[in-house]
Amino acid sequence: MHHETWYDRPAARRWTCGPAPAGVREFHAGLAGYAPTPLTEVPGLAWPLGVGRLLVKDESNRLGLPAFKALGASWAIHRILAARPGNDPVRLVTATDGNHGRAVARMARRFGQRAHVFVPEGVHPAAVAAIAAEEARVTEVAGDYDEAVRRAAEAAEEPGSVLVQDTAWPGYEETPGWIVAGYSTLFAEIDEQLGTPDLVVVPAGVGSLAQAAVIHYRSGSAPVALMTVEPESAACVLASLRRGAPVSVGTGDTIMSGLNCGTPSSLAWPYLRDGLDAAVAIGDDDSAAAARELAGHGVAAGPCGAASLAGARVALTGDGAAARRAALGLGPDATVVLLSTEGPDANPAL
Template sequence: MHTTPSPRPVTWFARPAARSWRCAPAPDAVRRFHAGQPGHVPTPLMELPALADELGVGRVFVKDESCRFGLPAFKALGASWAVHRILAERAPQDPVLLVTATDGNHGRAVARMARLAGRPAHVFVPRGVHPEAVAAIEAEGARVTRVDGPYDAAVRRAAGAAAEPPAVLVQDTAWPGYEEIPGWIVEGYATLFHEIDGQLRAASAEPPGLLAVPVGVGSLAQAAVTHYRSRPGGPAPAVLAVEPVAAACVLASLVRGEPVTVETGETAMAGLNCGTPSSLAWPSLREGLDAAVAVTDADSARAASDLAALGLSSGPCGAASLAGVRAALAGADAGERRAALGLGASATLVLLSTEGTAANPATAPGDPS
């Protein structure tokens, strides 16, 4: 693993050959599991014609993840499936303590699933997480430990605390030797993309020509790549990863051709402020991502404001998708970038808004996606 110093001048990478790569799909059991959960309904897919006019494409849809299982982000999909798999492998009477590290959304989702299952949870939060986010986790009944360090330090503390039974680490990033449970979390996100398929059909829309995904460690992008690269035949959409300039670890890794760790800086996109790609996600991102772009906090703030004016609640991380598409499809190199993404004037774009503003009190805590 190489370390790349910050700042980095490269803010764009494209690999059109990614559209021809294929992989195995997520298991169908994931969708059946979520469909059977109390209170689960598909999140909205909103069409925003004003953005289609601005971006010079046929149609633009935004997947609004501001309320998933009653929580303000998509994270509950992965946490619920992973906790289900963990508990399914144990006898009902076996003690289990669910442990995780979080910047907010993932930890709250794990705490919620633990409470619903009647199990305890212990959540480690790094420096800078807003007190309201911590209070929301504690309100789910979890024990919270504050770590005086960044997200990576909180992950190390959580991993240490989960080293002995009955504790089980439920982390949404992977490293060598710890990949099974993060793999279940990624599988859980598959439901989101199946919903998009059905919602586009219901809107008489073409399959997406481009999907934009906010990226932290790359788990949600891995789920997107898996979904769209596991379909036999037919055109595959371009998948665009969007990261903060202050923490573009996937972009730096794609440019180098191998995983790198970057020095992260401050960013309002706190849930994307990750310095190292997930080891589980990296092979899929390397082979199946069409492009990656880095955006500034100002780009994200403008996008969040514009989405709010169009009736959609989106925090800085969720609005990064719009900021990234704007960066990719405008400016002096727009024609070249559109060609690399295979986008024509009639293309359908889908942007993932991964969290609502409720997930981002004041300092915008989120979680690595």
């Protein structure tokens, strides 16, 4: 493994923070179609990684969509609408590389609102079509994800519009905070399905899901190790951790389109800096191979979802693995949870 593709901070397990807000799980439980997603044990993958148990949190069908993003979008839109006086309709504006925009569009329709979604270059046409099928207005941007976010923020300044973005920057943090809080339901389900694992592996784009993981596990008493996984072509969290300050990186093409983000969320950054044990970057070939392997074990994962298995393999095996395992505090009986954040339907590029 290249030194530049790994970071660890074992002191993270001693850092603590406050919990996620109350009431999120109850809100989700009241939505039509809610059910906890499966936590599937895959014994055939545990032995090659040198751990006792390996389980996959399968987000391939979350509230009728093929990714976890509906958790954050639904809670944030609920909070936005609850805070608005009267019943005037609102246009919900966002930028996306696929799953978040589709979730905002679906939840906007469910709550009787309109959606306008900005999509950067490189998103597969089928993913764009899926957003449009939710009756959203779609604007394709000649630029990368960060440019799409800029355009969406600009459009949301129009009267009757609200930005529902899953990344934060100084001055825009309340709504991204609601989105992160929405993700807390996923970890509450893991508590009920398993208890406390030894390691949780989280695919990271701008870092919002990883922030939710840190909040959940660092507000309790159990020293759970947390590791993020990113594409080598868009490893903004890893680069920021290595620098000790948030940095933007240029992004390239990757099959992990939902992770193709160049700038960490300003809201997530302090939690990632202080609460993550490790970060790793992987190549497209690693992700594609992991998706095939998960499929062979009956777990349907897209390339972003499979990134967690690929990252675990890079971290826990190969040259230098003993030191990396020690940094994560993992023995041979460890229980590892992989977050498979999307199904194959969420990424038609494969």
